Amino acid sequence: MGCFKSKKLKGRTYAPLSNARDASPNCRCSCHKRQVVAGCEPSTVSYELKSPSLVKGPDKIRRSRSLDRHPTFAMDITYVTERIIVIVFPRTENDATYKSNLKEVTRMLRTKHGTNYMVFNLSEKRYDLAKFNNRVFEFGWPPNLAPPLERLCSICKSVDSWLNSDPQNIAVIHSKGDRGRAGIVIAAYMHYSNICASADQALDRFAMKQFFDDKLADSMQPSQKRYVHYFAGLLSGAIRMNNNSLYLHRVIIHGVPNFDSRGGCRPFLKIYQGMQQIYTSGVYSAAEKSRKIIISLDAGLQVRGDIFIKCYHKSSRPLARYTIFQVQFHTCTIDSDQMMFEKGELDTACTDSRFAANGKVELLFSNHREDFRGNGSVQDSTMPVESSNDPLVKWDSYENFDLVPEDNLDDVGFHDGIANGESYSMFELVKGFFIFAF
Numbered sequence: 001m002g003c004f005k006s007k008k009l010k011g012r013t014y015a016p017l018s019n020a021r022d023a024s025p026n027c028r029c030s031c032h033k034r035q036v037v038a039g040c041e042p043s044t045v046s047y048e049l050k051s052p053s054l055v056k057g058p059d060k061i062r063r064s065r066s067l068d069r070h071p072t073f074a075m076d077i078t079y080v081t082e083r084i085i086v087i088v089f090p091r092t093e094n095d096a097t098y099k100s101n102l103k104e105v106t107r108m109l110r111t112k113h114g115t116n117y118m119v120f121n122l123s124e125k126r127y128d129l130a131k132f133n134n135r136v137f138e139f140g141w142p143p144n145l146a147p148p149l150e151r152l153c154s155i156c157k158s159v160d161s162w163l164n165s166d167p168q169n170i171a172v173i174h175s176k177g178d179r180g181r182a183g184i185v186i187a188a189y190m191h192y193s194n195i196c197a198s199a200d201q202a203l204d205r206f207a208m209k210q211f212f213d214d215k216l217a218d219s220m221q222p223s224q225k226r227y228v229h230y231f232a233g234l235l236s237g238a239i240r241m242n243n244n245s246l247y248l249h250r251v252i253i254h255g256v257p258n259f260d261s262r263g264g265c266r267p268f269l270k271i272y273q274g275m276q277q278i279y280t281s282g283v284y285s286a287a288e289k290s291r292k293i294i295i296s297l298d299a300g301l302q303v304r305g306d307i308f309i310k311c312y313h314k315s316s317r318p319l320a321r322y323t324i325f326q327v328q329f330h331t332c333t334i335d336s337d338q339m340m341f342e343k344g345e346l347d348t349a350c351t352d353s354r355f356a357a358n359g360k361v362e363l364l365f366s367n368h369r370e371d372f373r374g375n376g377s378v379q380d381s382t383m384p385v386e387s388s389n390d391p392l393v394k395w396d397s398y399e400n401f402d403l404v405p406e407d408n409l410d411d412v413g414f415h416d417g418i419a420n421g422e423s424y425s426m427f428e429l430v431k432g433f434f435i436f437a438f
Helices: 058-063 095-113 127-132 149-165 179-196 199-219 222-236 425-429
Strands: 020-022 035-037 045-048 076-079 084-089 117-121 136-138 170-176 246-254 267-273 276-280 292-303 306-315 320-330 338-342 360-366
Touching (some): 084 095, 084 199, 095 127, 095 170, 149 170, 149 222, 170 179, 179 222, 222 320, 246 267, 246 306
Parallel strands (some): 084 170, 117 136
Antiparallel strands (some): 020 035, 246 360, 267 306, 306 320, 338 360
C-alpha cells in the first residue's frame, strides 16, 4: 500500500501526489523499500466503512463520502498510529447499522492483524462485540462523562502493557455513541507515553496529538478535559492522591437558568460518588428576579474520590426533567473550602443559552462537619417546594449501567464471514488508496 500526502482540493476531497522520489532514509514504513510519493510525515489514516456494493473502485469511493447519499455509512475507523486504532460509532445511528458495521470491522481486524489485536471497550457491554471480538477488555462508563480517575490509569496501563507484550500487537479503542470517551483515553495515553515511551515513539505521540486536536477535542465535555488534566498532574507529581474525606455543605447556582416560560427554573440535585448515588435533593423553585439559588446540605455530605453532581430542571408540562448542568471532580484536587465552576467549565451548560453567560456554580466544603461556618449563605438558603420522593426525581438513570449488556443475546445471530471463507473485500479493492475523513 502506498504512502500518500494529502492535498486539499475543491470540495474537501483529497488525492495523492504523483511525483515520486526516493525513500527517506529514516522512514520506518515497510512500503518505502523502493520509492515513495510525498514526504514521510506522520499522519492518521481514516477508513469509512461502507456496504460492499458501494466499494467498487476509487471513483465510487470518492462519491460515497456523502452521508446523505449513502445513509448506511456510520462507523469511523482511524489508524491513529501503526498500532493504535480508534473506532467510533455515532449515537444517531441504530443498532442494525452498528451490527452490520461491526461485522465488517471484525473481518478487517482479523484479516489484517489475525489474533494480534485487543479491543478496549469504553462503552456499554454488548454481546455482539464480545462474540465477534473475543479479545475485549471492558472499561466502559456512561457517555458524556469522564471515567473514575483510577480507571483512567488502568486503561493506560493496560494499553501500554498490551502493546509492549508483542511488537505486532494492535490496540483498538472502541466507543459507541460518544466520541469524547475516545478523546479522554487518547489524550491521557499521550501523557502516559510521553513519560514511559522511548524517543523512537515521538512520531506516534505527534500523530496522536494531531488526531486528538483534529477529531476529538471539540467533542469532549469540560469534565472530560478536567480529568485529563488531573491525570497529567498525577503523572508529573503536581497532584498527589489522598484518601481524606471532605464535607459538602452548599451548592450555590449564581444566576437563575431560564428553563420555564417565566425565566426561572425548578432545580433539584443528584450527587454520585464513584457513580453510586449518595444524595438527592428536593425540588426548588427559582424566579427570574432571584440572583442565585442556594441548596443547603444541612448536616454536610461526606464525599471522597470521584464526585459527580447533576442538576435537573423538573418540568410540569410536559412532565419531564431536563439537565441544567453537570460537573465532575476529584476531592484530591481540592486545597480550599471552595470550588467555583464558570459556565465554560460545566458540562451541558457550557453550550446552553438558557444558562446565563456569567452564571457559575459554587461548592462550599469543610474538612470536618462541625467546622463549617458558611459565608453568609445560611440565611439566604432556599427551601425545597417538593420532596425527593417524586418518582421522576428519584429515578437514577445510571443505576443499571453495565449490569446487563446493552443488546439482547437473542439478536446476535449473524455468522462470522471470515470463518466461512469470506474476505474483507473493501481493503483489497481500495489497496493503495486512503480515504481521509474530516
